Amino acid sequence: MTTFKDKADSRWDTGQKLTIAEILEIFTNGDLPLRFSAYDGSTAGPADAKYGLDLKTPRGTTYLVTAPGDLGMARAYVSGDLEAVGVHPGDPYEILRVMGEELHFSRPDAMTLASVMRSLGWETLRPVAPPPQETLPRWRRIAEGLRHSKSRDAEAIHHHYDVSNAFYEKVLGPSMTYTCAAYEDADRTLEQAQENKYRLVFDKLRLKEGDRLLDIGCGWGGMVRYAARRGVHVIGATLSAEQAEWAQKAIAEEGLSALAEVRHSDYRDVQETGFDAVSSIGLTEHIGVQNYPAYFGFIQSKLRDGGLFLNHCITRPDNTRSTKAGGFIDRYVFPDGELIGSGRIITDIQNVGLEVRHEENLREHYALTLAEWNKNLVEHWDECVAEVGIGTAKVWGLYLAGSRLGFERNVIQLHQVLSVKVPAGGNVGLPLRPWWVA
Known part of the structure; x- marks a missing residue:
């Protein structure tokens, strides 16, 4: 034969x-x-x-x-x-x-x-020039600053998030929420699931009228506006100028300006302290694993005693693999992005003095979310291509579909970790059992 x-x-x-x-x-x-x-x-x-x-x-x-x-x-x-x-x-x-x-x-x-x-x-x-949507390899990004310096982080965020607000409106839908939704069941719509995600975060943080919340990496301000509608004073920070502009306009249109603010700012430049709660929804992926201690230490310093912190981010299913993203993700989607298992995240949160009270994996929820974003992209394909070009639109189709497969196959996960800043004496004043509806 x-x-x-x-x-x-x-x-x-x-x-x-x-x-x-x-x-x-x-x-x-x-x-x-x-x-x-x-x-x-x-x-x-x-x-x-x-x-x-x-x-x-x-x-x-x-x-x-x-x-x-x-x-x-x-x-x-x-x-x-x-x-x-x-x-x-x-x-x-x-x-x-x-x-x-x-x-x-x-x-x-x-x-x-x-x-x-x-x-x-x-x-x-003989190599030929890559498509214009591709960013430089890691070793050539030094002109933008050292990895995870303020200048280089700003450039990485600009590459991904400043594509076009109009494009994101088509893909993400009315909520303009670019993080994993939380589905009560698979029959829920994307908008219902995103609203439920914000409800889940709000409830886990035990927020109430008059409280102060810092939302780091706030995107288009979905969590900021959700909390402000319920009487919470909120500061959001994003490195994306287009996100900040969109969010501030949405805040004003809802009449929430007295309670909410979204700053075009590095989170490290937030000076205020004494927050009742801090949320980080989809930012830790951009921080760099070696910078977790400094990041979580910064958050710990911003909380009052007894204040709660919720970290929501994509993780690997273990803590042993390389933290670096693959070639496509690093060059086309999230430059300098890094992932590690939830164990490392929990360890570093604990090591800065925060007490971890709860964690859960929403892996399947992200697969459902990504499928809906793909549907939106297909439905609005011609408009999206007109807005960002055929190459960028194809990058997004490939990225969303590939990520969906990753979550379905347990190549990547999505973990929420809830922790508290323990006061002297150890009395955090929390209920003995979870106080939120899962």
Whole structure:
């Protein structure tokens, strides 16, 4: 029986070139769950497959060869050199699912690799410029400052959050909430689940009229306005100028200016202290794991004795892996973003003197949230493309769908950790059992 390796060796002996499709078959042992076609006219995989990939240009091959893995695939896809067939670009979830579950690659021996490269042409190894949506690699971002310095954090936030408020309105929906929702059940709408998330945070923090809340990384001010509507005095801080402008306008339109304020500010520049509660919803991912002690120490210093702190962030399922994000996420979505397990977060919160009282994992809730954001992107695709361009819109479709798979497969999680600043003597004055409705 002739193997794909035998075919490569035979072509080497006769000086013939392999087609693009034959090369893919070599790397997958011919086990393709989707239809593949290439610019050289070659095809592979089941002819009746529901999903497929169409490699349209030699540049796409260069992207794939020079950056194997998710970064090369993203470059080829975002640039339009690789097309996903059978899915909408605003929601490529199904093809990503099939590829993740059924497409497996192996590394051929040296002779086969030599035959592959002779067929592709050595010029394929010459890197070409990535799509304009890609940011610089970590080692070249030093011009923006040291990692997690104020200047570099501001640039990282600008890259992701200052895309366009109009774009975010289409994708996130009326709540303008870009964090995991909390679903009472799977039949709830996205807006109901986001409102429930704010209710959950508000209740866990035992906020009441007249209290003072600091919301760090407040985004478009969803938590700020939720608390202010209930008589809480709130300061929100965000590094995104567009978020701050949108949030301040929304605060004014709701008549909440006497209670709420969103500052375009680094959280480290907040001078006020003595808060009854601090919320951090979706910011810890941007802090840098080595900076957790300083971050949580800052929060501890802002709380009054007996004050509560809720940290809501994406985590890894363990505390042993690399904290750095993969190539696609780091270069296209969250530059300098880092994740670690909830154990490390809890440890560092405890080490600054806060007492952890409760934690829970909302992993499945984030998968549901992301699916709804993908639906919104598909529904408003033409408007989103007009607002940010086809490349950026495709980045978002890929990012949201891939993240959904990550939460479904327990590659990433979402943890809420509740803690309290214990006064001298240890009496925090909290109920003996959880006081909120889960």
